[in-house]
Amino acid sequence: MCDRGRVELPGTSRLREPAQSGVHKAMTIVVGYGRTGASAVAALAADGTGFPGRLVVLERRPERAAAASAAGMTVVVGDATDVGVLRQAGVPLAECLIVTCMEDATTVLVTARIRRLSDAVRVVVAVRDPEHVAALRHAGADLVVAVSRVTGGLLALSVTGVDAAHAARVLLAExxxxxxxxxxxxxxxxxxxxxxxxxxxxxxxxxxxxxxxxxxxxxxxxxxxxxx
CATH class of the missing domain: 3.30.1490 (Dna Ligase; domain 1)
Structure with missing residues (x-):
């Protein structure tokens, strides 16, 4: 489980509270900066979503937070299962959240607490075990992507060459x-x-x-x- 509260990361000046960084409506928050989260952030930044004030990374691990900061992201360091930390990160003002926790149980908990703070925000989550999709939908996720299905589905699609509509059905969880x-x-x-x-x-x-x-x-x- 994530550590509670804010973690201080000495020497990383880019890490700051949202109130000081001017985050605003229509921002995207990425929860977790592991491999999946970092890939999502890179894709968002590449298409222009990540310009200053529009893309925030919420990460509890100091080393990953430092990596996000070094990549130029606005970073909030803290535990995403803590409603207070989610509020500080700007969840009530966000347009979209991408949740990429390591454990599916944590993902369900984070999703439910995000939904407590905002009915309007779009919540997209990555899940490791497709059996947890129903729990995530019940918790309030708008879109659930099963990581294992994405890998297998892409391998199959590279052979079959099916169209994009079928690709979406294969790659999405349900x-x-x-x-x-x-x-x-x-x-x-x-x-x-x-x-x-x-x-x-x-x-x-x-x-x-x-x-x-x-x-x-x-x-x-x-x-x-x-x-x-």
Whole structure:
């Protein structure tokens, strides 16, 4: 289990409290800076999500926190199972959280406490054992990715060469299906839909959910995402 409270890391000036670093709405928080978390941070930084004030790393281990700091990230050092630390990291203001804890039990606990702080934040988690997906969905995760399935699925996809829609079904942990928009979803941005929408079929063309051409949901769209 993670150490409680904030860990001081001498000589690392980039480590700071969010109140001092000016974090703001629409930021992304990555919980954990192991291999999975570091890869997620690198991808976010590469596409521009990681510009100053928009990407925060929450990590309890001083050596990993130092590595994130050395990579130029805003870092909060502390235990992600502590609601006070999550609040200090800016969870109530965040748009998205990526949770990459080493233990699935910790991931479930962190996810539940994140959801206590914010109903609106999008929570994406990595899970080691696909059997824990249901518990994570119950805890409030919007999207669960099974790490073991990603590895095996990518190996299979490299041989079969199936299309992107099938790839999403293989790589995600469970329950991807198509549905029509509910009345309350028409006219709102895709990212506000729950369960999480991965793609939208509009006029026979599939768009990933972050495609700016989508704008807001239309009544004749087909939504591809989590099962209810």
């Amino acid at each position: 329950g991807v299906h198509q549905r029509v928009p509910r009345p309350g979803e028409v006219g709102v941005p895709v990212r506000r839909c729950r369960p999480m929408v991965l793609a939208v079929v509009r006029d026979g063309i599939r768009h990933w959910s972050n495609d700016p051409v989508l704008g807001v949901i239309r009544a004749d769209d087909v939504l591809i995402g989590w099962a209810e």
